[in-house]
Amino acid sequence: MKKWTAYAAIATGLLLTVLYLFEVISASPYSTFAVLAGAALVVDGVRRVRELRRTQAH
Numbered sequence: 001m002k003k004w005t006a007y008a009a010i011a012t013g014l015l016l017t018v019l020y021l022f023e024v025i026s027a028s029p030y031s032t033f034a035v036l037a038g039a040a041l042v043v044d045g046v047r048r049v050r051e052l053r054r055t056q057a058h
Contacts, residue, residue, distance in 0.1 A: 002048065002052060003049070003052055005048070006045045006046075006048035006049045006052065007045065007049070008045075009041045009042070009044050009045030009048065010041070010042055010045035010046060010049070011045075012038075012041050013037070013038040013039065013040070013041030013042035013043075013044075013045060014038070014042060015038075016034045016035075016037055016038030016041070017034070017035065017038040017039070017042070019034060020034040020035050020038065
């Protein structure tokens with residue numbers, strides 16, 4: 001279940017970033033939030049995937 005949560009965080013982060021890049025989210029406070037939250041979700045998801053792969057390898 002944690003694997004799906006990690007991949008969902010990555011996908012959601014990328015979706016927020018893409019929505020910002022294509023100017024779907026363009027209002028001032030929301031666009032800043034989209035970039036910051038998107039980056040945080042991607043970083044957290046990648047960290048979780050690496051952690052899961054490391055624990056499965058041992």
